[in-house]
Amino acid sequence: MSKPFPIFRQDMTIEEMSNAANRYIECEWKSLYDFMHKDLTAAFWEIEDAAYGLYLEQLMPTIFDQLENAGFSLNDELEETDFVIAKHLIFRNSIEKWGTEDNRSRVFWNVVCDKRGHALGTLLTEIPHSHLKFDIPSAPVIYSLRGVLKEEIVQGIRRIKEHGLNS
Template structure:
């Protein structure tokens, strides 16, 4: 993916958005991981899981900036104590229930709104990670859901994780 070009269009469906976001992540995640590995391994020794936030702070902003450049909105009103990484990943909008200690899965969700402010669906950002050492065992993945109501989004996440 060329970082100078726009990767999203304002007429994209939520499924297309996740496909394009996954192509970007697939092209970038490993080289970023390798370039930051030593720094993030040292950070993990001090701040544990927060080291993954430092990684996502580098990987994910491009996706959210590109969505916004195409006319989409991804941000909701923040609460005073919200913790945000990767520009738009809010911890209260995430679940971590799957996997083993060396290959856990945290999934963040972001409702995507069109230019008129209507929700078109939700993107889910899954970050595989280890709790034992700094390790991202496989590429982060973006899923899409047509749903945009929290309870339905949570059901969609469970459906994806329990079927895969």
């Protein structure tokens, strides 16, 4: 599978970054899902939700690599007990509380900093998934928030998930 790299530049806003990431995901998510579906379905029966991590390990690193190549950093302060997938998705920095068992939504967050270390905003990665079988019912989505503090991020996620507002 050829990967159309998302293009990131230092002068981008957090909203422009999420738009570029979503263009990449839109091109890649379904073909990758179809390609991996049989193996991940088998894995789901053994490792349950961790099968989605195997999928994200293939989809998301390109986005994170391209952000870093453009001079951005993701403000990931790892703790010894952190569980991390796809290089930068930290379970401690995620929420899963929306949807039904066959169409749940987990949202991860990453604060993005410029090359001087100034926080520009937060990228949210939403992965829709089923707890009943291996299924990703729709494309993962990257949202943007201007806030960078945990309480602002959690409020922003709630606003997006409960009211469909992205800000």
